[in-house]
Amino acid sequence: xxxxxxxxxxxxxxxxxxxxxxxxxxxxxxxxxxxxxxxxxxxxxxxxxxxxxxxxxxxxxxxxxxxxxxxxxxxxxxxxxxxxxxxxxxxxxxxxxxxxxxxxxxxxxxxxxxxxxxxxxxxxxxxxxxxxxxxxxxxxxxxxxxxxxxxxxxxxxxxxxxxxxxxxxxxxxxxxxxxxxxxxxxxxxxxxxxxxxxxxxxxxxxxxxxxxxxxxxxxxxxxxxxxxxxxxxxxxxxxxxxxxxxxxxxxxxxxxxxxxxxxxxxxxxxxxxxxxxxxxxxxxxxxxxxxxxxxxxxxxxxxxxxxxxxxxxxxxxxxxxxxxxxxxxxxxxxxxxxxxxxxxxxxxxxxxxxxxxxxxxxxxxxxxxxxxxxxxxxxxxxxxxxxxx
Amino acid sequence: xxxxxxxxxxxxxxxxxxxxxxxxxxxxxxxxxxxxxxxxxxxxxxxxxxxxxxxxxxxxxxxxxxxxxxxxxxxxxxxxxxxxxxxxxxxxxxxxxxxxxxxxxxxxxxxxxxxxxxxxxxxxxxxxxxxxxxxxxx
Numbered sequence: 364x365x366x367x368x369x370x371x372x373x374x375x376x377x378x379x380x381x382x383x384x385x386x387x388x389x390x391x392x393x394x395x396x397x398x399x400x401x402x403x404x405x406x407x408x409x410x411x412x413x414x415x416x417x418x419x420x421x422x423x424x425x426x427x428x429x430x431x432x433x434x435x436x437x438x439x440x441x442x443x444x445x446x447x448x449x450x451x452x453x454x455x456x457x458x459x460x461x462x463x464x465x466x467x468x469x470x471x472x473x474x475x476x477x478x479x480x481x482x483x484x485x486x487x488x489x490x491x492x493x494x495x496x497x498x499x500x501x502x503x504x505x506x507x508x509x510x511x512x513x514x515x516x517x518x519x520x521x522x523x524x525x526x527x528x529x530x531x532x533x534x535x536x537x538x539x540x541x542x543x544x545x546x547x548x549x550x551x552x553x554x555x556x557x558x559x560x561x562x563x564x565x566x567x568x569x570x571x572x573x574x575x576x577x578x579x580x581x582x583x584x585x586x587x588x589x590x591x592x593x594x595x596x597x598x599x600x601x602x603x604x605x606x607x608x609x610x611x612x613x614x615x616x617x618x619x620x621x622x623x624x625x626x627x628x629x630x631x632x633x634x635x636x637x638x639x640x641x642x643x644x645x646x647x648x649x650x651x652x653x654x655x656x657x658x659x660x661x662x663x664x665x666x667x668x669x670x671x672x673x674x675x676x677x678x679x680x681x682x683x684x685x686x687x688x689x690x691x692x693x694x695x696x697x698x699x700x701x702x703x704x705x706x707x708x709x710x711x712x713x714x715x716x717x718x719x720x721x722x723x724x725x726x727x728x729x730x731x732x733x734x735x736x737x738x739x740x741x742x743x744x745x746x747x748x749x750x751x752x
Numbered sequence: 753x754x755x756x757x758x759x760x761x762x763x764x765x766x767x768x769x770x771x772x773x774x775x776x777x778x779x780x781x782x783x784x785x786x787x788x789x790x791x792x793x794x795x796x797x798x799x800x801x802x803x804x805x806x807x808x809x810x811x812x813x814x815x816x817x818x819x820x821x822x823x824x825x826x827x828x829x830x831x832x833x834x835x836x837x838x839x840x841x842x843x844x845x846x847x848x849x850x851x852x853x854x855x856x857x858x859x860x861x862x863x864x865x866x867x868x869x870x871x872x873x874x875x876x877x878x879x880x881x882x883x884x885x886x887x888x889x890x
Contacts, residue, residue, distance in 0.1 A: 495794075498764070506833075566824035613851040614793065616849070620821065
């Protein structure tokens with residue numbers, strides 16, 4: 364039984380150069396999402412803002428309400444849970460709709476990591492917190508999120524005695540989907556030989572293991588199930604929601620790099636939806652780095668521990684496989700708009716508007732977000748029918 | 753974003769982390785221990801993540817441990833590290849249990865998860881000494 368539905372999707376153009384500030388991209392996406400849902404601005408009574416961790420609050424302020432011409436809100440907030448925020452906005456919208464606090468909620472993400480004279484690499488080249496208030500990372504030269512994920516990847520590959528081919532398999536699976544997606548940015552076929560020949564950036568990760576940043580905005584409209592029936596677009600229903608935040612315990616007996624809160628997020632969402640991991644037909648994972656797809660496949664219960672690489676290498680997550688994953692090319696080959704990327708692809712697939720990459724059976728799709736160093740997790744179970752038999 | 757020109761980068765040390773930095777200047781490894789349950793904790797904590805107690809002591813340990821994970825920078829992301837590439841940053845699991853992040857000094861090809869390591873100190877200038885790690889014969 365569905366809890367809510369996404370009935371509107373608005374996406375700006377995704378660019379590799381700076382055109383408009385994030386707030387203006389957000390306003391454009393909000394307008395497109397409201398039209399797509401067949402609604403007027405006056406119908407919207409909730410607005411939840413997913414600010415990029417890179418952006419200042421002044422670049423993505425509460426005043427987006429005014430910039431977007433929304434004056435009838437009974438719900439307004441900036442949701443700050445790093446990369447899990449977009450999924451969390453949809454969860455908060457659903458809870459607000461269930462309790463009657465709001466009926467039609469817009470959730471929006473926008474970011475402009477690519478500025479004039481600033482590459483994406485520079486934009487993300489901040490010291491990566493790992494040791495809390497110790498602050499030693501800057502002196503050790505531990506810069507960029509790539510490093511934190513390289514640390515997780517090295518640990519994962521060592522614990523399970525696997526090679527970087529497992530990571531390459533994820534990059535190739537994403538690329539095969541991207542070849543079928545006109546919105547995707549990296550669409551040239553990728554082979555394992557090409558992957559192996561690519562130089563390391565922060566070993567064991569290569570550039571091909573990293574997200575491909577763009578400037579852009581994505582907004583969605585979340586409504587109640589009855590309102591969704593009046594929508595001009597096929598509703599994308601939500602059956603289950605969960606979060607997991609396992610903390611960062613840096614001592615023996617704990618492995619926060621590879622034993623994340625994804626398991627708790629998944630277990631909660633599956634239980635709410637009345638399903639198990641075996642019922643999942645496809646996944647849209649937040650995949651800022653290849654390693655996170657392997658870990659998520661395992662912690663969301665879709666592969667045994669250490670076996671995700673073999674599963675991806677065998678082609679099961681690629682077009683034609685038994686568990687399609689990141690069917691638009693994901694963050695690696697599609698477009699990196701943080702938690703909004705998996706949500707946007709989920710909606711296009713559930714509406715059967717995914718063209719040649721359309722997946723046939725989608726009774727239950729897992730849609731996730733995570734943030735920080737894979738510390739903060741949020742998950743949705745979505746599908747095409749109000750009630751799945 | 754433009755980085756400031758700098759030969760070294762050093763954190764602005766928070767009071768909760770000061771004993772670690774003072775120890776490091778004297779070539780000592782300082783971590784914390786819960787008074788209530790005796791669990792050893794990484795430096796700069798205020799609450800024991802095992803029992804919840806907020807009474808913690810600082811303790812001087814040998815600093816010996818094993819590599820838990822590591823990464824090798826093949827590109828610099830900060831001008832202060834341009835001359836160091838390639839360099840290795842590791843998470844060291846101390847014999848007492850807590851993990852510390854530090855640079856690994858030595859051949860990166862020799863580095864592996866589980867490798868025994870011991871402290872070594874990089875004198876950066878008159879004011880700054882950085883705790884690093886090297887292979888141990890243990």
